[in-house]
Amino acid sequence: xxxxxxxxxxxxxxxxxxxxxxxxxxxxxxxxxxxxxxxxxxxxxxxxxxxxxxxxxxxxxxxxxxxxxxxxxxxxxxxxxxxxxxxxxxxxxxxxxxxxxxxxxxxxxxxxxxxxxxxxxxxxxxxxxxxxxxxxxxxxxxxxxxxxxxxxxxxxxxxxxxxxxxxxxxxxxxxxxxxxxxxxxxxxxxxxxxxxxxxxxxxxxxxxxxxxxxxxxxxxxxxxxxxxxxxxxxxxxxxxxxxxxxxxxxxxxxxxxxxxxxxxxxxxxxxxxxxxxxxxxxxxxxxxxxxxxxxxxxxxxxxxxxxxxxxxxxxxxxxxxxxxxxxxxxxxxxxxxxxxxxxxxxxxxxxxxxxxxxxxxxxxxxxxxxxxxxxxxxxx
Amino acid sequence: xxxxxxxxxxxxxxxxxxxxxxxxxxxxxxxxxxxxxxxxxxxxxxxxxxxxxxxxxxxxxxxxxxxxxxxxxxxxxxxxxxxxxxxxxxxxxxxxxxxxxxxxxxxxxxxxxxxxxxxxxxxxxxxxxxxxxxxxxxxxxxxxxxxxxxxxxxxxxxxxxxxxxxxxxxxxxxxxxxxxxxxxxxxxxxxxxxxxxxxxxxxxxxxxxxxxxxxxxxxxxxxxxxxxxxxxxxxxxxxxxxxxxxxxxxxxxxxxxxxxxxxxxxxxxxxxxxxxxxxxxxxxxxxxxxxxxxxxxxxxxxxxxxxxxxxxxxxxxxxxxxxxxxxxxxxxxxxxxxxx
Numbered sequence: 001x002x003x004x005x006x007x008x009x010x011x012x013x014x015x016x017x018x019x020x021x022x023x024x025x026x027x028x029x030x031x032x033x034x035x036x037x038x039x040x041x042x043x044x045x046x047x048x049x050x051x052x053x054x055x056x057x058x059x060x061x062x063x064x065x066x067x068x069x070x071x072x073x074x075x076x077x078x079x080x081x082x083x084x085x086x087x088x089x090x091x092x093x094x095x096x097x098x099x100x101x102x103x104x105x106x107x108x109x110x111x112x113x114x115x116x117x118x119x120x121x122x123x124x125x126x127x128x129x130x131x132x133x134x135x136x137x138x139x140x141x142x143x144x145x146x147x148x149x150x151x152x153x154x155x156x157x158x159x160x161x162x163x164x165x166x167x168x169x170x171x172x173x174x175x176x177x178x179x180x181x182x183x184x185x186x187x188x189x190x191x192x193x194x195x196x197x198x199x200x201x202x203x204x205x206x207x208x209x210x211x212x213x214x215x216x217x218x219x220x221x222x223x224x225x226x227x228x229x230x231x232x233x234x235x236x237x238x239x240x241x242x243x244x245x246x247x248x249x250x251x252x253x254x255x256x257x258x259x260x261x262x263x264x265x266x267x268x269x270x271x272x273x274x275x276x277x278x279x280x281x282x283x284x285x286x287x288x289x290x291x292x293x294x295x296x297x298x299x300x301x302x303x304x305x306x307x308x309x310x311x312x313x314x315x316x317x318x319x320x321x322x323x324x325x326x327x328x329x330x331x332x333x334x335x336x337x338x339x340x341x342x343x344x345x346x347x348x349x350x351x352x353x354x355x356x357x358x359x360x361x362x363x364x365x366x367x368x369x370x371x372x373x374x375x376x377x378x379x380x
Numbered sequence: 381x382x383x384x385x386x387x388x389x390x391x392x393x394x395x396x397x398x399x400x401x402x403x404x405x406x407x408x409x410x411x412x413x414x415x416x417x418x419x420x421x422x423x424x425x426x427x428x429x430x431x432x433x434x435x436x437x438x439x440x441x442x443x444x445x446x447x448x449x450x451x452x453x454x455x456x457x458x459x460x461x462x463x464x465x466x467x468x469x470x471x472x473x474x475x476x477x478x479x480x481x482x483x484x485x486x487x488x489x490x491x492x493x494x495x496x497x498x499x500x501x502x503x504x505x506x507x508x509x510x511x512x513x514x515x516x517x518x519x520x521x522x523x524x525x526x527x528x529x530x531x532x533x534x535x536x537x538x539x540x541x542x543x544x545x546x547x548x549x550x551x552x553x554x555x556x557x558x559x560x561x562x563x564x565x566x567x568x569x570x571x572x573x574x575x576x577x578x579x580x581x582x583x584x585x586x587x588x589x590x591x592x593x594x595x596x597x598x599x600x601x602x603x604x605x606x607x608x609x610x611x612x613x614x615x616x617x618x619x620x621x622x623x624x625x626x627x628x629x630x631x632x633x634x635x636x637x638x639x640x641x642x643x644x645x646x647x648x649x650x651x652x653x654x655x656x657x658x659x660x661x662x663x664x665x666x667x668x669x670x671x672x673x674x675x676x677x678x679x680x681x682x683x684x685x686x687x688x689x690x691x692x693x694x695x696x697x698x699x700x701x702x703x704x705x706x707x708x709x710x711x712x713x714x715x716x717x718x719x720x
Binding site: 007014015017019021022023028032033034035102130133153156159160161162185187188204213214215240243262263264288312 | 420421565646
């Protein structure tokens with residue numbers, strides 16, 4: 001029989017261990033919802049990332065990153081950088097640096113070094129009027145690389161601060177700029193310009209739909225519209241579409257459509273330069289943001305929440321998922337070598353139809369939490 | 381030999397007894413210490429929960445109100461009450477340092493009716509500027525009821541004017557909403573349009589609550605932290621529908637919080653309770669909240685979630701002090717449909 005002292009000591013140790021273990025166990029049972037997203041450079045690259053061609057530029061927590069050959073590289077410090085866009089010749093990036101009062105467009109090298117500031121949207125530090133500052137978002141460059149397209153919050157009307165689509169010389173100032181669209185009052189305005197080779201611009205116009213709800217619509221404007229004249233709607237108010245992205249061959253548009261609900265589907269449609277064809281919803285079970293075409297046309301990258309609680313992650317939808325290869329032609333009897341044959345040719349047995357394999361989107365990252373309001377840029 | 385046998389058996393018996401006792405003591409020790417460990421984990425949260433939940437509200441006796449006097453249009457007959465259905469009044473306040481803590485307005489008032497048997501939820505936003513008879517006496521904007529008589533007055537005003545029985549209330553301030561959303565790791569929302577505001581009140585985390593900030597919440601699917609979610613639901617300068625547009629955004633964020641809350645476990649409660657730190661008050665007891673958390677996870681079908689915002693002709697402008705004059709017959713017709 002063990003002594004009472006030893007027994008007491010043993011029980012004390014047991015109780016200490018048990019209570020500590022219980023506390024620790026409960027702490028370990030917490031969900032991971034509030035775990036901060038990792039930096040892309042800290043997370044282990046998934047093998048599937050190696051399958052992406054070229055270099056993809058993304059934004060996370062105010063920093064720009066590139067993804068190339070399966071590995072992320074941080075290009076800028078976490079200092080409000082967002083919305084990268086590639087120069088048509090692929091040698092530079094346009095990007096937005098945003099702070100609490102204004103944002104500006106910059107030209108960056110492909111490794112993130114600042115080459116030049118393009119816009120100047122601040123005001124004198126002594127100017128107490130917050131409305132004296134401006135926002136520039138969604139910069140794009142014309143094909144000749146001389147003209148900057150962007151969403152810019154001017155003109156303003158007191159509390160009504162709608163965005164409009166503007167152009168300005170890449171080496172000039174906003175005073176040399178040109179207002180291209182007439183945004184509607186108290187809507188948020190016109191965003192996400194995509195300059196077209198035909199000279200016009202496709203963009204997202206936010207407006208009140210027939211039911212009084214604010215919705216997004218893709219619009220086309222082929223020339224700078226005089227006051228009171230709009231371009232032309234490409235989608236209906238009920239589709240509530242935004243974030244257009246033009247395929248490398250210029251014949252297909254990918255966009256996000258929400259149908260006025262808290263959903264965001266990836267929808268593609270053919271594009272003939274003036275109108276969109278029938279819509280095809282290719283992803284309907286995810287909250288899709290910022291669809292971006294691979295430069296070689298091999299698929300579409302997009303951002304969407306990951307499994308469980310993970311915020312917006314990088315996904316890739318291979319082309320076969322939305323444009324399956326045409327079925328192989330039915331075999332046709334070929335003449336028998338050795339001369340004409342007048343008899344009846346044996347008819348080949350019809351090939352049984354082979355069900356096309358269902359192609360699922362590929363989740364490239366698992367714990368990164370990318371900025372879903374920032375379009376991605378993809379260089380060959 | 382024979383003489384030693386009984387003694388050995390007795391010692392063996394005592395030894396067996398001792399082992400049994402020791403085992404019993406060990407089990408008891410493990411049990412008690414496990415309870416102690418759990419208590420240490422949950423006690424701070426329980427203390428905060430005890431302080432914030434189960435708030436007692438005194439509701440004034442009904443006074444003559446639109447719901448009792450309206451005869452201008454036939455009201456839909458009240459349907460049979462579904463089993464377990466209940467109605468909660470959600471109240472949101474600007475509780476920044478511009479206001480004294482006990483006299484805040486309720487900038488957001490949302491009636492939520494939950495029917496567990498059909499897994500359906502109805503949310504009705506009440507315009508804060510609606511000019512109504514107040515339970516504390518007189519007539520004024522409905523957002524003032526809380527400032528005159530706290531939750532009891534707000535509940536009584538809603539009950540009297542809208543003819544709705546309110547089972548419980550939840551009040552949350554600006555900081556509370558920010559902390560709640562941050563504690564659950566942010567929310568995923570599809571923002572319907574860019575929300576731009578050049579004169580957004582910078583009254584949180586600041587030394588001068590009368591300063592302004594610029595806000596630009598861009599459109600589309602995105603992950604919002606507490607501060608940016610607050611900007612999205614609070615800004616109204618850039619919205620033609622002003623408070624009404626803001627109400628729609630508030631309902632979007634409420635649904636996003638519910639969606640995120642489905643991923644929480646009981647072990648998250650202390651962290652969230654600590655984060656909130658008294659920024660939330662409710663008449664729901666802890667036991668009731670414990671029952672409701674798993675219930676919230678079962679509301680998955682978006683078709684069973686009805687979001688209602690009062691638009692004209694349910695009211696028209698031009699009331700005293702910029703208030704909205706209610707069209708009671710139409711409001712009560714609507715309310716009776718969804719809150720029988």
